[in-house]
């Protein structure tokens with residue numbers, strides 16, 4: 001039953017292989033398949049009603065040993081030793097603690113070294129592994145697909161379903177290959193790839209699909225970069241994003257506390273090696289992108305598909321042919337208080353947010369710190385740095401990154417979702433404009449009336465220095481300009497002197 | 505779960521596309537730990553505008569929402585469905601839904617039917633011509649009617665059957681429990697476990 005007999009008969013994609021391997025029962029007469037879930041991640045927002053449902057029906061959590069919970073969406077990022085001031089936030093967290101205790105679920109609470117954003121915690125513990133199925137009541141569960149896992153967000157009813165049965169009834173997804181060839185230029189990152197992909201296929205373009213990211217530019221990415229890309233698959237409407245595992249994946253996993261060890265490791269790797277999409281396997285759709293051409297990317301609107309290269313201008317809705325998209329663009333510009341034709345680089349920003357499950361791993365913090373080191377923050381900017389987990393925070397501190405941020409004038413916070421969705425006090429004020437490394441620029445997402453531009457950690461850092469939307473390329477240009485100014489001054493001094501002498 | 509066959513009540517012409525779940529219910533309302541009582545949270549941002557369609561007297565007690573394309577995209581929050589349900593909606597029609605939203609709807613007894621763009625426009629015109637008029641959504645026939653106008657909607661067969669029978673998901677799956685146990689016995693020992701914590 002576990003290995004479908006059709007399996008060996010035809011070439012399969014990575015997604016199909018993982019699916020087939022988890023088939024508990026094949027759906028007949030148009031019914032969904034029953035799929036086994038290897039890992040269930042839980043947090044305080046989408047779980048209370050699920051636990052409630054179990055309690056009402058008298059059902060236990062079937063596999064507490066495949067379930068893990070963390071506190072992230074509501075947690076404060078300052079004064080974490082004090083009781084949470086907001087009453088409802090506190091209630092959700094206390095409810096999670098009670099539920100985990102009652103149902104025997106492992107929980108990493110505020111203050112614990114493994115506490116943090118659920119999608120940072122799973123990989124960091126080595127629980128997220130190739131070829132497994134991962135679910136969580138959170139749409140950015142797609143993050144875990146970076147390991148070659150099939151990982152997707154589910155609703156609270158499904159959370160209850162997985163708790164009670166460790167399975168989900170699911171219809172097979174379609175598959176889409178997203179091939180990114182070539183090589184990224186310095187200053188261009190995984191975040192720019194995924195923003196460009198979403199701008200290309202649209203926020204509904206991936207609907208019903210599992211995206212598989214392939215090609216030389218994807219292979220060259222670190223696990224952190226792959227996670228950033230898979231994380232935002234959902235913003236293209238897709239259920240999941242995946243990258244086939246390779247040496248980069250194994251290197252990341254090896255030695256993590258919950259990664260297989262000894263003989264188990266060898267057996268696991270032998271299996272992981274079989275996961276890559278077979279030669280000749282068919283995808284239902286294919287998109288190709290050239291990494292060589294990519295520039296730092298940034299959104300101008302109120303959905304993640306409304307993005308352009310940073311060197312471009314705010315688009316003119318009148319030039320959009322699709323009526324729905326045109327009116328969406330008009331509304332977006334009004335909300336964002338932007339005028340068509342404005343160069344993106346002229347847009348002044350109030351707040352820079354470096355964090356969220358998209359870009360809050362230590363590599364992201366390191367990349368931003370490298371840019372700002374020794375520089376001064378623009379006066380108009382407030383910068384919030386929120387590590388993805390308590391462990392990331394400690395790792396960053398061990399490298400001295402906290403000092404770099406603090407000296408620059410940024411705020412160094414404790415781990416959590418924070419300003420990604422503004423459920424805790426980290427929010428934008430009405431009208432405030434933010435360059436954010438998170439994944440959603442929806443109206444009011446970061447605080448009522450707040451305006452969000454999605455950017456990479458590098459763009460976030462450069463923006464914090466220049467005060468307007470900027471990339472490291474602009475910093476280089478600034479340096480060249482000032483070097484030129486200095487040499488022009490030298491030339492004029494040098495050229496002036498003999499004339500003066502001659503005039504004597 | 506209650507059985508759903510036909511729904512009759514006031515229809516709302518909701519001329520907006522790309523309504524994501526953050527608009528349906530803003531994040532601040534997700535803090536509650538109950539499964540009901542979200543009626544005040546539905547479209548909370550927009551409802552502050554007195555001209556917003558749901559604030560108009562004609563649409564009080566509405567049961568059917570006819571929305572533009574890409575309704576319920578974005579965040580997976582099931583609260584979006586609870587808020588629609590608690591407000592009184594029993595069906596939403598749209599040319600396209602966010603995947604997770606559509607799945608959540610079926611499980612909570614909210615009918616999410618897919619209609620063509622042209623039919624959406626027809627329904628909007630009919631509802632606007634006669635604000636507050638009743639419409640009927642017939643799950644057996646897969647059709648929506650306003651007076652003389654009848655349009656067809658699509659819904660996958662499985663969800664339709666479950667809505668018609670009022671079947672609970674978990675109970676359905678647990679009928680297969682022996683197969684789950686059998687599957688578990690074949691899982692490789694190296695697959696990750698969260699317990700014991702290391």
Ligand code: SF4
Pocket residue numbers: 072073117118119138140356357358416417420421438439
């Ligand atoms: S960081 Fe943002 S997107 Fe990620 S899990 Fe938290 S709220 Fe969701």
